[in-house]
Amino acid sequence: SDPLSPRSPSNGSSRTLSAREMYLFDTGGQYLDGTTDITRTVHWGEPTPLQKEAYTRVLMGNIDLSRLIFPSNTAGGTVESFARRALWDVGLNYGHGTGHGIGNFLSVHEWPVGFQSNNVPLEAGMFTSIEPGYYQDGEFGIRIEDVALVVEAQTENRENTFLTFEVVSLVPYDRNLIDLSLLSPEQIRYLNSYYEKIRAHVGLELRRQRLEEAYTWLQESTKP
Numbered sequence: 001s002d003p004l005s006p007r008s009p010s011n012g013s014s015r016t017l018s019a020r021e022m023y024l025f026d027t028g029g030q031y032l033d034g035t036t037d038i039t040r041t042v043h044w045g046e047p048t049p050l051q052k053e054a055y056t057r058v059l060m061g062n063i064d065l066s067r068l069i070f071p072s073n074t075a076g077g078t079v080e081s082f083a084r085r086a087l088w089d090v091g092l093n094y095g096h097g098t099g100h101g102i103g104n105f106l107s108v109h110e111w112p113v114g115f116q117s118n119n120v121p122l123e124a125g126m127f128t129s130i131e132p133g134y135y136q137d138g139e140f141g142i143r144i145e146d147v148a149l150v151v152e153a154q155t156e157n158r159e160n161t162f163l164t165f166e167v168v169s170l171v172p173y174d175r176n177l178i179d180l181s182l183l184s185p186e187q188i189r190y191l192n193s194y195y196e197k198i199r200a201h202v203g204l205e206l207r208r209q210r211l212e213e214a215y216t217w218l219q220e221s222t223k224p
Contacts, residue, residue, distance in 0.1 A: 019045040022140040028108060035102050037129055039145035042174040053090070054134045055142050055177035060086035061132040062144045063187050065098070065165070069153045072161040076115035076122055083115075083132040086182075094133045102127040102147055124163060126150040144173065170198045172221035195222035 017023060021043070028037040041055060061083040068082050080098040087093055101113030112120040113128050122128075131145035148165035155162050172195065180188070199222050206215040 021045075022047070022051060022142065024141045024143055026143070026145070030105070030108065035104055035108055035147075036169070037102060037108050037145060037147055038169045038171055039131060039143045040171060040174065041142045041144065041177070043177055047177055050136075051140060051142075052177055052179050053182070054087075054092060054136075055144075055174070056179040056182045057086040057090065057092065058132050058134050058142050058144050059173055059178060060183065060187060062130055062146065063190050065130050065132075066146065066148060066167050067164065067186075067190050069155060069162050069164045070122075072163055073121040073123065074163070075117075076113075076119045076128070077117040080115035083130065087132070087134060092134055094135065096133065099129040099131055099148075102129060122150050122163060124150050124152050127168075128165075130165065130167075145169075167194065170202050172198060172218070175221065175223075192224045195224065198222050 022041055023043070024039065024041045026037075026039040028035070041058075043051065043055075047055070064085065065079065065083040068079055070079055076099070081088075083098045084093060098115040100115075101110040101119075102108065103110030112118075113122075113126045115128070127147060127149055129145050130148050131143055133141065133143035135141040146167045146169040148167045148169075150163055151166045153162040153164040173191075183191070199218070203215060203218055203222075206212075206218060
């Protein structure tokens, strides 16, 4: 990239990371078999009560939208408030979209899929990001972004087609920032199921590659 671009690191703008602050990292790559766009937020020290609550409520929104069951051909804009509700409950919000289509060989942010009012209705087979957040100017930022596949939901009543999301980003969330007392039993069950999936897929691969240090970290980070 252009060395003068403000997106490029430089001696003038770079600074040392500290264990006393939040760290948000937005990662991604485009590969022959797919595109990744995954954001995680971590704190390596002692988060403040507000940081911990805000992070937990962002996670609650991510979970609530990810596990939502909704009718086929529902517009993304109709359901995106599920990602905001836990924040709205305490008067918090975020100023960006809740998710965008994920392209393969084209754009990482790819229209027309997503949760904005001008996006097409959601259908099985679409890939979208789910990425609620919370930001306090000059202090810290939180975002939890996963890539999710729209799939058909297995509902008790089979009269109509209903959909849900299958999260395909298999990266643990930061245990240090989760206030378990805020989570519902359903949210905790979802989290444990997600962690089992990470262990089954990523854990197996790390063992295959004999990456024992990474495997140990993964086991620790995905404890029930």
